[in-house]
Amino acid sequence: MDRARRLAFLVDSADYFNELAEALRQAEHEIWVVGWDFNPDIPLRPGHEDECRLGELFQQALDAKPDLVIRILVWAMGPVYSGKSLKVFQENGILGHERVCLKFAMRQPVWSSHHQKIVVIDDSIAFIGGIDLTARRWDDSNHLPTNPLRVSPNGKPYEAVHDMQVMIDGSAARSISDIVRHRWAQANEEIPRHRPVQTTRWPAHRMPDLENCRVALALTQPDAKSPIRRGQSNRLALNAIHAAESHIYIEAQYLTSFSIADAMAKRLAEENPPEIVVVTTRLCHGLMEKLVLGVNRQRLIRRLKRVDRQNRLRVMYAVVPDEAGELHDVYIHSKLLIVDDRFIRVGSSNLNNRSEGLDTEADLAIEAHSPQERAAIAGLRHRLLAEHLASTPKEICETFEECGTLGQTIDRHNVNARGLRDFKVDVQKGKTEPVMGTALVDPSRPFHPVAHLRRRMQHIGTRLISLIF
Template sequence: MVSGSAARLIGDVCRRRWKQATGKLVEVTPQGGVSWPHTLPPEMENVTAAIALTEPGWIGKRGRFEAFRLTRDAINAARKYIYIETQYLASFGVARVIAKRLKEADGPEIAVLVTKSSHGLIEKLAMGRNRDRLIRRLKRIDRYDRLRVMYPVVPDGKGGEQEVGIHSKLIIVDDRFIRIGSSNLNNRSEGLDTECDLAIEAESAAHRRAITSFRHRLIAEHLDATSEAVRDMETAKRSLLNAIDVLNTRKRGLRHFAIGARGETSPIIGTAFVDPRRPYRPLQKLRLRMSRLLRAIF
């Protein structure tokens, strides 16, 4: 939850997109009409926030690609570690940025939590297989052992384990930057789908502590541990990845993708059609003609 000018800006985006989709206007809630719930103490106050949008560029309309650029810049700016949760990991554009950081002798540690199982033929082809090829490419580059790509599991009640789907879209860098919203790390989220992300950069020690606490709670949830245990282990090991490795001993935890170094590392054939970065131009022309026809009729 956010309040103030950030909330008003998000409201403006929602109303504009709703009008584009339905042609209907949504009335603006009077300022001060909705107050912050007194039962929910805010974790950060007086912070500077930004909205990063993704909107496809159609013929005659310029697109917006702020979310991908923000992700790229955040990864490039990392000094110590990058923590990512994403439903899909299939963007080779993002992979190139991560690969660049992995090649650095003193680059950041990178932990990525992603959904393992894909559903449906298209998702399995575009997201599942490309994810595996992307992980394989990054593993080959990770000569300094600073990358972990994992998926969460819980006990299934029958002596085995059950995968947990990741639906969050989150990036935390050095506990001084956080981006949370709707953008996945796949091609569609870079320029075809309509996305909205909120980014916050810490401006004080209190802000950094709040982001650190949030990250520790997330990791603790996946490892069936306490946030204090994650905090203490990270301090003792001076490493995000080593702390996860040490605490990852329970049935509820994180599992590594069993992907060997041998095999293909390039996107599958047809990726441009099933997971495109931009709208397909023939469809753009059809959409433009249909919109002109409808305007002429109505």
């Protein structure tokens, strides 16, 4: 456990990028960027007078602060997989600067990815969540179907996208820096010995959502020697679902974790189960994602609905209308779990098998110990529902306090074109087990081919010897 002096929930990347731009301008000694992907050509504040690209902001900071060093760690396959950031391999422009060090995370188990999304500045302020500094991430909370500002660096528009990040300072920011430094040492076999003295980096204009609160950092480290450290984030989520009393609110890019499904199914089968509301995406990027993760999502929802005899489960996706009234999906990229008003986990961990024990993840969690902390967690949930339902946090809060359930609150406000729609699945017909190919596309643990081959050869050898003798 660590203590955050201040903490703010940044909903959608426009909010995050605004605060990040301000923090980068204040950097004195170190900027750490850790991500699945990275693109220095993204604009941080589209449409503003001080609009500039991330690389340009880095250059301005380096010119102004002669002691500043920028270190960037990116998964080696991220730019290849996304197809948006291949130029990072060229190390031209800002990436060729003598005080910018770019490294690629390659020392993971086979099929594993480096998936953490973190920025730390001078060990004094940190950002952690689900948003990479790359293309196709920026959007504001309006999520307009067509927004001339929402384009990739190559000018190509992309769909509305919803996400979350957390801004934090105090000793917790230094602990997040420890995570980054550990990952850097794994990838680079060296770590800077000097560490800057913590100073105040919190933006004066930003009111924190929480002050002087205890937070926990949960990791997924597939190559960790201790089993306890390999899947902290998943165990934390399972324990939170088990402890839920009244309601569980989830936002998830993927909904294909069958261990999470087991935990939710067990709760739904109880005599007095908690409410479970899941807001996820209906969109699939790529053929394999559609054939495996998309099908598994349908099967998982079917499985949960079959045990939901008291109608306590809602699995929904967000839509926004265009000028002609046609509805468009919002791509949900956030990774969020809120249990009652007592617990929140937000970070990089998806609700898929990979995030349980294969990919490298980092999440921040808060367990409320005061009325103020419970109010902040409830306030975030109301803020998110208000965004999805074209309402206000105040209206959502008042309705929830009146009726006491998430389902009724959603139904009362879900009367606009912009809103949440139920996933439609045939509950009676269809399979509920993982689709063939899941172990390859969405495995839950590292695969060690050499060790596997050695065990197979030993088994074959033992069988041959037993047949001969």
